[in-house]
Every structure is written in structure tokens, then in C-alpha cells.
Amino acid sequence: MANFNTHLNVAFMVSGTLSLTVYKAGLVDDSGFLMCAALGTIGGLLPDLDSDNSTPIKLGFNLISFVFAFGLVMHWRGELSLLALMVLWLAGYGFMRYVVFYVFTTMTVHRGVIHSVPYMAILGLALTYLSHDILHLPLTVSWFYGLFLFGGAMVHLALDELYSVNLSNMKMKRSSGTAMKFYQHKDKWWYLLLYVILALLLYIAPPFDTFWQQVSDPAAWAKLKLGLWPELIKGWLS
Numbered sequence: 628m629a630n631f632n633t634h635l636n637v638a639f640m641v642s643g644t645l646s647l648t649v650y651k652a653g654l655v656d657d658s659g660f661l662m663c664a665a666l667g668t669i670g671g672l673l674p675d676l677d678s679d680n681s682t683p684i685k686l687g688f689n690l691i692s693f694v695f696a697f698g699l700v701m702h703w704r705g706e707l708s709l710l711a712l713m714v715l716w717l718a719g720y721g722f723m724r725y726v727v728f729y730v731f732t733t734m735t736v737h738r739g740v741i742h743s744v745p746y747m748a749i750l751g752l753a754l755t756y757l758s759h760d761i762l763h764l765p766l767t768v769s770w771f772y773g774l775f776l777f778g779g780a781m782v783h784l785a786l787d788e789l790y791s792v793n794l795s796n797m798k799m800k801r802s803s804g805t806a807m808k809f810y811q812h813k814d815k816w817w818y819l820l821l822y823v824i825l826a827l828l829l830y831i832a833p834p835f836d837t838f839w840q841q842v843s844d845p846a847a848w849a850k851l852k853l854g855l856w857p858e859l860i861k862g863w864l865s
């Protein structure tokens with residue numbers, strides 16, 4: 628298993644790079660970019676939240692709550708008054724820090740279930756649904772939010788997998804193949820429940836093909852190509 632700092636750093640690097648990419652392609656705006664980077668980083672920490680209640684996790688969650696609240700304020704900075712923004716900041720921070728953290732650390736579901744692909748897919752889809760159908764954010768950004776959260780979590784599971792394979796070169800190959808988990812027989816009823824919820828969420832999720840059309844639009848990637856190189860190199864290339 629990779630440790631907290633590794634998870635934090637890798638998740639931040641991966642989601643930072645990817646959110647910058649979609650930002651440069653013009654698919655998300657400033658606040659969307661910040662939110663995507665934050666959500667990807669949060670996703671990279673989520674799978675271990677129930678198992679590890681140690682200080683770094685708490686510190687990390689403090690930071691995440693702060694970034695999350697900041698993202699909220701950035702998103703509504705145009706529409707809301709200063710006072711409303713300050714309330715939003717506090718409420719967003721409190722919600723992440725106390726409600727979400729509490730739910731994740733006290734849930735009786737044990738590690739085997741949270742530390743899995745379907746559980747994280749549920750969280751990602753739920754976020755997309757919440758963002759689009761409840762908060763009425765645009766479709767593209769809603770899907771990006773869900774995908775970044777899910778993607779961050781997949782980075783986490785892949786890292787754990789990588790570390791367990793690494794260790795097994797020296798030790799017994801005990802933990803290998805358990806990180807990237809889709810199903811485990813001893814938790815069959817939990818997994819049944821997870822897949823039922825997942826199917827339900829897939830059914831009510833906002834249309835993915837519309838999102839995909841937007842993302843695969845060549846114009847966005849032409850824009851990215853334009854923003855990829857510094858002016859000097861662009862001169863040489865053309």
C-alpha cells in the first residue's frame with residue numbers, strides 16, 4: 628500500500644495535469660479547472676478514508692475542505708454578494724470537513740468495500756448527477772467533476788496495486804491483485820448492493836454521449852494544440 632503522502636502527491640500531479648489539459652482545450656473555465664484539480668486530489672485520498680483515521684488524513688482533509696470551499700466561492704463569485712460568498716465558504720468548508728469526513732470515517736462498511744472500483748464509480752456518478760441535476764451546472768463540467776473524482780480514486784487503487792507488486796518482488800506475493808477490486812466473494816452482499824446502486828445511477832445519470840461529443844470535438848483539441856507550445860517554438864513549427 629502506498630502511503631498518504633504518495634497518494635496526495637501523485638493524485639495532485641495527475642489531476643493537475645489533466646485539468647490543465649481540459650482547461651487549455653477550452654472545455655472548462657477557471658473555476659472548473661480548480662474544481663477538477665481539487666476533486667481529482669480528493670478522489671486520490673478517498674479509498675483509504677475509512678481505514679486510516681490518522682493525523683495526515685485529518686490534515687489532508689482540512690486542506691481538501693479548504694480547497695473545496697474555495698472552489699465553491701470561485702464558481703459563484705460572479706452571482707453572489709460578498710456576504711453570501713463568505714457564508715458559502717464557511718458552509719462548504721464545514722460540510723466537507725465535518726459532514727463528508729464524518730460519513731466516511733464512521734461508516735460501518737469495512738475497508739474491503741470502500742477500497743473498490745464500483746464504490747468509487749458510485750461516488751463519481753453521484754457527483755455528476757448532483758452537479759447536473761441538483762446544482763444545475765452545465766453537462767460537460769458535471770461529467771468532468773465526476774470523472775476527476777473517479778479518476779483520482781483509480782490512481783489511488785493503481786498506486787496501491789503497484790506498491791504491492793513492488794513489495795512482492797522481495798516478499799510473498801500476498802497483497803498483489805487486491806487493490807484494483809471489482810468484487811470479493813466474502814463481501815458478496817455488499818457488492819450486490821453496490822452494483823444495484825451503480826446500475827440505478829447509470830440509469831439516472833445525465834447523458835454521456837452529449838458530453839462525449841463535446842469532448843471529442845476537434846475544435847477543442849485544435850485549441851489545445853495552439854496553447855501547447857510557447858510562442859517561440861510555435862514560430863519554428865509553422
Ligand SMILES: [Zn+2]
Binds near residue numbers: 742783
Ligand atoms: Zn489504499
